Amino acid sequence: MINLYGFGANLGVTDPSPFVVKVETFLKMANLPYQRIDRGSNLKKSPKGKLPFISIKDASQEQVVADSQHIIEQLTKKYQVSLDDHLSAEQKAQAYLMTKSLDENLYWCLVYSRWVQQDTWPNIRQAFFGKFPVYIQWFVPNLVRKSVIKTLNGQGLGRHSENEILAITDKSLQALSQLLGEKDYFFGQQVCSFDAAAYGLLCQFLSVNYQDKFNQKAKSYANLIQYCQRIEQQYFS
Numbered sequence: 001m002i003n004l005y006g007f008g009a010n011l012g013v014t015d016p017s018p019f020v021v022k023v024e025t026f027l028k029m030a031n032l033p034y035q036r037i038d039r040g041s042n043l044k045k046s047p048k049g050k051l052p053f054i055s056i057k058d059a060s061q062e063q064v065v066a067d068s069q070h071i072i073e074q075l076t077k078k079y080q081v082s083l084d085d086h087l088s089a090e091q092k093a094q095a096y097l098m099t100k101s102l103d104e105n106l107y108w109c110l111v112y113s114r115w116v117q118q119d120t121w122p123n124i125r126q127a128f129f130g131k132f133p134v135y136i137q138w139f140v141p142n143l144v145r146k147s148v149i150k151t152l153n154g155q156g157l158g159r160h161s162e163n164e165i166l167a168i169t170d171k172s173l174q175a176l177s178q179l180l181g182e183k184d185y186f187f188g189q190q191v192c193s194f195d196a197a198a199y200g201l202l203c204q205f206l207s208v209n210y211q212d213k214f215n216q217k218a219k220s221y222a223n224l225i226q227y228c229q230r231i232e233q234q235y236f237s
């Protein structure tokens with residue numbers, strides 16, 4: 001049995017982490033049975049201090065794998081997943097670099113939109129910390145927010161102005177919309193593991209239950225909206 005450790009459904013999506021949704025979507029696309037184990041305290045158990053991670057229990061042993069990329073590679077090898085078999089070597093290389101662009105660039109725009117933007121932060125604070133005891137709500141959300149801002153500055157994106165980050169976000173969304181075009185999935189009419197990565201992040205803009213400038217931008221791309229709906233109908237309904 002495969003256990004997927006995430007944060008748990010929040011903000012109107014199956015998990016507020018694009019990386020957890022990426023792995024869950026991959027598991028569904030690959031038709032691999034799994035169960036989710038959801039709680040914030042999973043972070044403490046994670047070998048890399050981040051979510052997601054998975055554990056695979058066989059009769060004799062338990063294997064733990066962290067990081068969405070490693071998880072997908074490991075599962076593909078172990079269960080001979082054929083999701084990417086229809087891609088050429090060139091397309092596989094493109095899919096890898098496209099995934100890294102989402103994970104390492106657009107993801108940080110999402111982080112900025114949630115944790116830094118003044119008008120969105122109250123919603124996020126309530127969604128992530130609203131169930132904690134009041135005395136924790138007094139200081140923990142601001143402490144975590146400060147640490148996220150520090151990370152964003154270290155990564156570099158946080159040094160741009162809000163309008164610049166919005167424009168950077170739009171560049172990626174526009175590129176994704178162009179790449180998808182009128183196809184059902186990014187590499188044709190059949191899903192591949194890149195679609196798990198793309199949906200994992202796009203749903204965080206397009207399927208969440210709050211409105212802000214960033215997801216408004218995403219909503220200007222009709223084919224991306226339809227893409228998320230297509231994946232949700234096929235795998236999450």
Ligand SMILES: N[C@@H](CCC(=O)N[C@@H](CS)C(=O)NCC(=O)O)C(=O)O
Nearest residue numbers: 017018019049050051052067068069
């Ligand atoms: N490279 C990792 C990134 C995972 C990641 O950044 N997860 C975030 C949630 S979206 C996390 O656990 N953050 C908690 C922290 O940094 O303390 C992957 O692909 O799984």
